[in-house]
Amino acid sequence: MAESATPIVEIKGVSKVFQLQDQTIHALSGANLSINKGEFICLIGASGCGKSTLLRIMAGFDQPSSGEALMWGRPIAGPDPSRGMVFQDYALFPWLSVRANIGFGPAARGLGAAEVKAIVDKFIDLVGLAKFANAYPHQLSGGMKQRVAIARVLANDAELVLMDEPFGALDAMTRERLQDELLDIWERTKLTVVFVTHAVEEAILLANRVVVMTPGPGRIESDNGLALARPRDVASPEFNAIRRVLSAKLHSHHGKKAA
Amino acid sequence: MAIVETGSVAAAAPAAATPRAATRTTWARFKPTVLALIVPLLLLAFWQVATTQQWTRLIPTPYAVGEYMIDFAVGGIYDDAYSATLTTHLLASMSRVYGGFALAALFALPIGILIGRVPSARMLLDPFLQVMRPIPVTAWLPLSMILFGLGAKSAFALVCLGAFYPILLNTIFGVRSVDPKLFEAASMLGCRGNAQFYKVVLPAATPSIFTGLRLGLGLAWFVIVVGEMTGVPEGLGAVIMDGRTLSRTELVICGMIVIGLAGYLSDRVVVALGNYLLRWSPNHHG
Numbered sequence: 001m002a003e004s005a006t007p008i009v010e011i012k013g014v015s016k017v018f019q020l021q022d023q024t025i026h027a028l029s030g031a032n033l034s035i036n037k038g039e040f041i042c043l044i045g046a047s048g049c050g051k052s053t054l055l056r057i058m059a060g061f062d063q064p065s066s067g068e069a070l071m072w073g074r075p076i077a078g079p080d081p082s083r084g085m086v087f088q089d090y091a092l093f094p095w096l097s098v099r100a101n102i103g104f105g106p107a108a109r110g111l112g113a114a115e116v117k118a119i120v121d122k123f124i125d126l127v128g129l130a131k132f133a134n135a136y137p138h139q140l141s142g143g144m145k146q147r148v149a150i151a152r153v154l155a156n157d158a159e160l161v162l163m164d165e166p167f168g169a170l171d172a173m174t175r176e177r178l179q180d181e182l183l184d185i186w187e188r189t190k191l192t193v194v195f196v197t198h199a200v201e202e203a204i205l206l207a208n209r210v211v212v213m214t215p216g217p218g219r220i221e222s223d224n225g226l227a228l229a230r231p232r233d234v235a236s237p238e239f240n241a242i243r244r245v246l247s248a249k250l251h252s253h254h255g256k257k258a259a
Numbered sequence: 260m261a262i263v264e265t266g267s268v269a270a271a272a273p274a275a276a277t278p279r280a281a282t283r284t285t286w287a288r289f290k291p292t293v294l295a296l297i298v299p300l301l302l303l304a305f306w307q308v309a310t311t312q313q314w315t316r317l318i319p320t321p322y323a324v325g326e327y328m329i330d331f332a333v334g335g336i337y338d339d340a341y342s343a344t345l346t347t348h349l350l351a352s353m354s355r356v357y358g359g360f361a362l363a364a365l366f367a368l369p370i371g372i373l374i375g376r377v378p379s380a381r382m383l384l385d386p387f388l389q390v391m392r393p394i395p396v397t398a399w400l401p402l403s404m405i406l407f408g409l410g411a412k413s414a415f416a417l418v419c420l421g422a423f424y425p426i427l428l429n430t431i432f433g434v435r436s437v438d439p440k441l442f443e444a445a446s447m448l449g450c451r452g453n454a455q456f457y458k459v460v461l462p463a464a465t466p467s468i469f470t471g472l473r474l475g476l477g478l479a480w481f482v483i484v485v486g487e488m489t490g491v492p493e494g495l496g497a498v499i500m501d502g503r504t505l506s507r508t509e510l511v512i513c514g515m516i517v518i519g520l521a522g523y524l525s526d527r528v529v530v531a532l533g534n535y536l537l538r539w540s541p542n543h544h545g
Contacts, residue, residue, distance in 0.1 A: 095462040138541035190471040
């Protein structure tokens, strides 16, 4: 029960400044965000709004320039198996079969071959790739590759799954199917998911909370809880009402920029 | 959960194979062989015409060379000092090619990995090696004979030098150009530090390393004649040098053909091995 009191992730006044040649880029400025276990959060915004930077800080790939990023109250010092990342371009190990890609994390943790096999079998079934267990990544479609990427993170016992525009490179039909499968996995496993996207519709379809971010400098514009019942219907009036509100927030910085 | 992503949209393929289609597939099967033979056959024809028309008197006809090749391989036609010695010379050259190549790989792989992964090693070694690299193996011949003496050791050293740079450069390239995302993926999966070298860097670099080894072995065959200019009694390079001294052009041409074929076969074996070991790599099929 202590878990429900402490947020799984806390972002406190996090800023990130990059030095690019002689230019200083404020990728993220004064971000505050608290994520509870089991939530599905979508970070949404135009390019340059800092959504990927925030995600990378949560993953531990980047450190904040100021402020702090905490997981279960402890600073996030570097990448860790408890926080799995799903990349837009999959980042599978091309020399490993589907089976070995999914087993990479468990094997790196030093588990025995039999244990690794049991874990791999479970998650390969979960993402429906049993028939392709021995295929190499280059033999798979984009959607299948992304399923492997999801499975390898889950096989590693990640509590928090960070997804950086994971379905951005997929065709519309595949994307819809993977969105459904992801929701299904999320509901069954009670994972915490932070999902970066630039598509408003995708965010409303998936999230409990949609965090709208705006660029120049990257910051959190608003944090919107969604009370829509699941499964959600993209064509329903409620869905479209939310879409209108979020789209307006997403474009709110345009006026300011012109001024 | 379904596996197939998208519905099949393709129209049904034409049902039965028509006779024309059959001809097409036969042609498709033999096309590579037929095309590959055109240039050598044209060259052979030109050689035949040039020698029978006596445009030159110094080059023997293809037939004479063919006859000599048989004598060189199994004897029984001329029965001179070179009859039935092909196997001896071929084995002598092969031992130098593969030995020199193996020695080159033994040095080039660790040095390449070091230069590719450790910045101070790169600063220490890279400028020196870049200056040494353009010096041709032929230029090393006199020094090699002073350092290693006349004979097999010198030949070995020169072949090794010839194979060294392609292996080195491709190894450096391979270990340097690992997709940074793969390091992030490995570390978020719990594989950090030195373990990443074995789990990420080495496997990711294998296609480049393999290309380097293939080029290195090719170059080892390429420099074998220079390597055997060092006064070794046996070897295909030695045969060619003898042929030149004795004005036995047919011997020279026989030696050239054997080197070409041996180098080609050796490369095919390496390519087949690579296709098997690198079957995971979409762009590695020689």
